Amino acid sequence: MKMLFKGSEAIAEAAIRAGCRLYFGYPITPQSELTEYMSRRLPEVGGTFLQAESEVATVNMMYGASCTGKRVMTSTSSPGFSLMMEGISYMAGGELPAVFVNVVRGGPGLGDIQPAQSDYFQATKGGGHGDYRMIVLAPHTIQEAVDLMNLAFDLADKYRMLVTILADGMLGQMMEPVEFPPMRDPNDVPEKDWALTGAKGRPPRKVTSFHIDPYELEKMNLRYQATYKKVEENEVRYxxxxxxxxxxxxxxxxxxxxxxxxxxxxxxxxxxxxxxxxxxxxxxxxxxxxxxxxxxxxxxxxxxxxxxxxxxxxxxxxxxxxxxxxxxxxxxxxxxxxxxxxxxxxxxxx
Amino acid sequence: MNFKEFNARVFVYVGMFGSGKTELAINTAVELKKEEKNVALLDIDVISPYFRSRDKKDPLEEMGIKVISPPGALSHADLPIITAQVGGYISNESFFTIADVGGNEDGATVLGSLKPFLDRVNKKVFFVVNTLRPFSTTFDEIVRNVKKISAVSRTKIDYLINNTNIAQETTEENVKNGEELIKKVSEYLEIPVAFTVVNEEMDFQGEFPILKLKRYLAEQW
Missing domain, CATH: 3.40.50.920 (Rossmann fold)
Known part of the structure; x- marks a missing residue:
């Protein structure tokens, strides 16, 4: 059955349907409805909503939660996305899957709260430091945003990469009829053989973006690059x-x-x-x-x-x-x- | 829809976020303006950053409707601004005044602050429901929403409005299902249903009077 949803609310519901039960975030216009929706809806489905004290705290909560192998996400708008950049780079280095939603508003700086697409460079060319990539998905309707959420989480898990949904304020705020996919069981996701789950009966694992030996760090970087190449070969959509x-x-x-x-x-x-x-x-x-x-x-x-x-x-x-x-x-x-x-x-x- | 039937000088629209208050408030203002000299639309929405009455200020003022909203660049500010004029247009007996209140209990709090003005005038408060919006799809949710908003806005709700829709794709079945659910709420809360809202081109006859809605806020694309 179709319902009438605001873009921000629809993305939130679609994330829950995709098996996301952990949301960390800090409200910012024009996507605060997403944060608010999660705060109401996640407790209903046994999830955890945590309002962080800032976007810097948010992204580090994402890092920690993603290490456990659970599906995690946050949402923000341009200035907030800038604040997350350091953590995003660390997560990319740790090969952590997670979904970010950036509902872009006018910039640079504080800018305004009206819609813009001026975070394209930031999303697609880095933003944070180091040779990393994020998969960036750009919906053009609310239904498409809903449909892309399942894909976003699947791609994140499959490649151990960060996925950003790059929307603009208009998509965040406008209302359209949408149909949601069925609810996925959050436990029904592929086994993650790298996740930090307590090391009972197995050797401990490590998630890190750090190596003091440049040859070892180079090996890590070459592994990242090999992943990015696979994504370039297989995941182009238009x-x-x-x-x-x-x-x-x-x-x-x-x-x-x-x-x-x-x-x-x-x-x-x-x-x-x-x-x-x-x-x-x-x-x-x-x-x-x-x-x-x-x-x-x-x-x-x-x-x-x-x-x-x-x-x-x-x-x-x-x-x-x-x-x-x-x-x-x-x-x-x-x-x-x-x-x-x-x-x-x-x-x-x- | 003849709004004069409600025997009110001040029309107040409250409801959950995204239930359709602003479109209804604009439609009410346009309709009243056909017969009345002085019509004012108060944009006291402190919740929505886009798609507000103030965004249609120019075309509405061309029709002769007075739109009260934060002045100049402040109208785009992410700040909860209620101008002092709002109280004046509620009190001014020579005006028909429509108040477009922000969504959810946070939006309705503004109304609570205007109680000293509203209590002294002939007003009717309309609670707008779209049963195809999240958190408004069941009897329990709607009853809880009405009670909550009535409490924080410090006013009784005079009427419910069935605004069940999914924009242009709304079917008669959608509207009918909305009527059935809202009727149950109406009977339980003992608040009458003022009317059912349908798209301009829809030919629907249901249990309640019909308001054919003209959409002002959607983008041309």
Whole structure:
């Protein structure tokens, strides 16, 4: 049965359905509803909600809880995500699975509380220190956010990696009808042969991102890199709409992609065929498919609620084979379909 | 829906978070404005950061509806601001006034602070229920919500509203199931149901009067 959910609430419920029973977090607009939902709902299903004293405390609670092999998550918005970066790097080094949700708002600094996509670099290119990667999933509807939560936890466990759901404030706050998958048994997850569970009757285990010997640390790093390579080979996800025979392809993710879907219809009335290329995994980015598409059109326009962040990955994918103009507004201003249509027309000289 | 039937000068909408109070408050203001000279909409929502009455201030003021909200840039602030004008528009006998209160008990606390104004005027308090929202799907949950919000807002609830919906995808069955559940709550709490809300294009006849809702807050995409 479909129900009416706010994006933040829906992500919370979907995480619970995916077997998450441990949530640590600190409220911040525009995703406090997620934290609040967890505080009400987790006790109902025998889970633990813990409001930390800060995002720094949150991420270290995540580290500790994840070591036990349980499914753990937190959610935050941009400034809070920045505060978590040190712990995220430590967790990546410890090869700990966990799910982070960043409902992005205007930045930099304190910014504002309106929607933005300006944490793309931070999510996909590090943010914390060291050679690490996070899988980054970008839903564009609330239903998709729900559907991606199961995947997020599964990928985290499968690769022992961090997964970030990168949403913007609009997705966090808007309401849509959603259908949830059935509840998964939190104990019905694959055995974790590395988890710290008490060492009774077996040798002790260790979770760490540290080694004082550079050759040993290099070995650890090469192991991380091998994992990332596997993820790049197997976990790229994207959606294509109307790209076949398009006059122009627009690359966009999240809320921006929704707006482009409206623009496709507006452009059609003016005789312009607009295709949409929507990365669902921002890391690993779908470079290969984009490179193929660049053979089919003259122009791939990137539109963002930021000032040209995903654009850099689009250009890496296109690799000079097509023109790659850009249109974006940020800082909490959401481009209107008309503005995007104007950018489309300008890009193809109409 | 003829809002005059409720014999009120001040309309107060309370309910759980995301139950549809703001859309209803805007619809009420627009409807009253068709016949009345002075209509004010009070945005006293201190909970929601987006999708508030104040976000539609310009189009509403073009219709001649006075929208009371935090001034200027403060309207985007993440702060619980209630302007002093709010009390004035509740008291002013020459205005029909609609109060759009924030969701849950935290939102309703604001109403409690306005008790000295509200107790002196002819007001009706409407509790909005969408039985397809989380924490409002069962008899027990709804009864508990009504009691809790009534307590913190320091006012009695005059009417329940059936606003059961899943936005554009709402079916007649959804609305009907909502009516059945809310009817039980209504009988138990002895609070009448004012009306059932349906989408503009829906042709539904149920147990209660019908309000056809026009949506003002959803984005064009």
């Amino acid at each position: 959606e294509e709409l109307n790209t076949d025979g398009a006059d122009i392809i627009v690359a966009a993710y999240g809320t921006m992609a929704r707006i482009v879907k409206t623009v496709i219809h507006m452009a059609e009335k003016e005789g312009i065929k607009v295709g949409l290329f929507r990365p669902i995994t921002l890391w690993p980015f779908p470079y290969k498919r984009l490179n193929e598409l660049a053979d089919t059109v003259d122009t791939i326009l990137t539109v963002e609620m930021s000032y040209g962040q995903m654009l850099e990955d689009v250009r890496l994918g296109v690799n000079g084979k097509a023109k790659t103009p850009f249109y974006g507004r940020s800082a909490g201003v959401v481009p209107t379909p008309t503005e995007v249509l104007d950018a489309v027309k300008k890009a193809i000289g109409r």
